[in-house]
Amino acid sequence: MRARTAILALLGAILIGGLPTGADSAERQVPADSPSPSLSGGARLASVPDATGFGAFWIVQSDGEVLNPTGAGAPLFGSLPGLGIHVNDIVGIASTPDGSGYWLVGSDGGVFAFGDATYLGSMGGRPLNDPVVAMAASPDGNGYWLVASDGGVFAFGDAPYSGSMAGHPLAAPMVDITADPAGGYWLIGSDGGVFNFGSAPFFGSMAGTPLVGAMVGVASSPGGAGYWLVSSDGGVFAFGEAPFLGSEGNSYGPLPPMIGFYSSTGGTAYTVVDENGIQYRFGSYYSVTG
Numbered sequence: 001m002r003a004r005t006a007i008l009a010l011l012g013a014i015l016i017g018g019l020p021t022g023a024d025s026a027e028r029q030v031p032a033d034s035p036s037p038s039l040s041g042g043a044r045l046a047s048v049p050d051a052t053g054f055g056a057f058w059i060v061q062s063d064g065e066v067l068n069p070t071g072a073g074a075p076l077f078g079s080l081p082g083l084g085i086h087v088n089d090i091v092g093i094a095s096t097p098d099g100s101g102y103w104l105v106g107s108d109g110g111v112f113a114f115g116d117a118t119y120l121g122s123m124g125g126r127p128l129n130d131p132v133v134a135m136a137a138s139p140d141g142n143g144y145w146l147v148a149s150d151g152g153v154f155a156f157g158d159a160p161y162s163g164s165m166a167g168h169p170l171a172a173p174m175v176d177i178t179a180d181p182a183g184g185y186w187l188i189g190s191d192g193g194v195f196n197f198g199s200a201p202f203f204g205s206m207a208g209t210p211l212v213g214a215m216v217g218v219a220s221s222p223g224g225a226g227y228w229l230v231s232s233d234g235g236v237f238a239f240g241e242a243p244f245l246g247s248e249g250n251s252y253g254p255l256p257p258m259i260g261f262y263s264s265t266g267g268t269a270y271t272v273v274d275e276n277g278i279q280y281r282f283g284s285y286y287s288v289t290g
Contacts, residue, residue, distance in 0.1 A: 043275050044092050044134070045217075045260030048074040048099040057262060059277055060093040060104055064112070069277030077101055077115030085112075092134040097141040105146055107131035109154065120144065120157035128152070129166070136177045136185060147187055149173040151195065160184075162198030171207065176217045181224040188218040192229055192237065203227060203240035211235070212249060217260045222267045230261040234272055234280065241267070246282035248272055 048056040056073030060066050064080025064087055077100070080087060089107040096102065101115025109123025109132045120143060123132065130150035137144045143157025151165025151174045162184055165174065172191035179185050184198025192206025192215050203226055206215070213233030220227050226240025234248025234255055245268075248255055256274040263270040269283030 043259050044090075045262075045273050046093040046095045046102060047260075047262030048095055056099075057260070057273060058093055058095070058102060059259070059273075060090055062088050062090050064090045064104055066093070066102070066104070066114075067277065074099070077117075079114075080104065080112060089131075091132060092146075094135050094137040094144060096137065097139070103135060103137070103144060105132055105135040107133070109146055109148075111135075111144075111146075111156075118142070118157070122146075122156070123154050130173075133174060134176045136179045139179055139181050139183065145177055145179070145185055147174050147177040149175075151187060153177070153185070153187070153197070160198060164197070165195055175215055178218045178220050178227065180220060181222075186218055186220070186227060188215055188229060190214040190216075192231075194218070194227070194229070194239075200224070201240070203242075205229075205239075206237055213257075216258060219261050219263055219270075221263065226267075228261060228263065228270065230258055230272055232257045234258050234274075236261070236270070236272065236282075243267065243283075245270060248280050 043059050043061050046058050058066050058068055058074050066076055066079040068074035068076055087106060090104050091107050092105040094103050096117050101117035103117045104112040109128055111119060111122035113119040123146060128148060129152060130148045132146045133149050135144055135146045138159040143159030145159050146154040151170060153164035155161035160183055165187060170189060171193060172189040174187050175190045176188045177185055180200035182199035184200030186200050187195040192209060192211060194205035196202040206229060211231055213231040213235060215229055216232050217230045218227055221242040226242030228242050229237040236247035238244035256276050258272050259275050260273050261270060272280045
């Protein structure tokens with residue numbers, strides 16, 4: 001285990017501790033001037049609420065470096081290397097509701113808060129059956145969930161604990177979690193299995209269906225009456241009210257692996273992002289939400 005406590009006590013930037021409360025298609029649009037940041041691997045994405053018409057997002061690398069390929073639309077609030085903290089296991093990033101901060105999470109469950117993101121507890125230093133793989137913020141930003149690869153869920157702040165898949169047989173490991181606007185959450189497995197908890201309804205999954213690429217992310221439709229799944233090859237799978245507007249799956253030849261997805265405010269457009277920060281846009285863009 002790395003010595004987080006001594007480093008963080010000196011910097012006074014991150015806290016450690018806290019108890020969990022429970023364990024139809026469109027034209028491809030790739031901006032010609034999209035920068036391609038140099039990524040170290042293990043990158044994950046969080047979208048940023050903005051009204052530019054194109055959206056913005058952060059990418060976090062496994063060393064905790066946070067990048068903003070879309071520039072000023074996603075202001076930076078700090079990173080772990082900038083604090084002199086050296087890690088290699090950051091697996092997730094989540095935005096605050098106003099886009100003025102973010103949380104990072106490590107595979108050991110340690111949580112790091114930047115900007116207006118509030119530290120509300122972590123699993124750092126606590127025994128885990130399996131590593132944490134992702135996190136999601138509660139709708140009001142006053143809480144967050146962590147999910148482990150075995151489906152264990154850990155809730156902090158006002159994020160309600162509504163159950164998990166820990167202890168249940170899984171066909172594939174969990175890879176992501178997203179919040180239902182009403183307060184529940186969905187978990188997604190690498191095979192496209194979807195597991196709903198609390199107020200989050202089940203609208204279908206890709207479990208049992210052959211996939212070209214493993215699933216890497218899930219995003220709720222704006223009203224919570226649907227969701228999208230995205231796979232590493234750029235495939236997009238829509239359920240419930242979430243519209244299918246196109247995908248990159250097997251459409252344009254080999255592409256870099258995809259790492260995430262975000263939708264427009266009205267759910268009439270979405271963007272898939274690859275590991276180099278390049279965006280693949282579908283639908284009509286106006287204002288974008290996380």
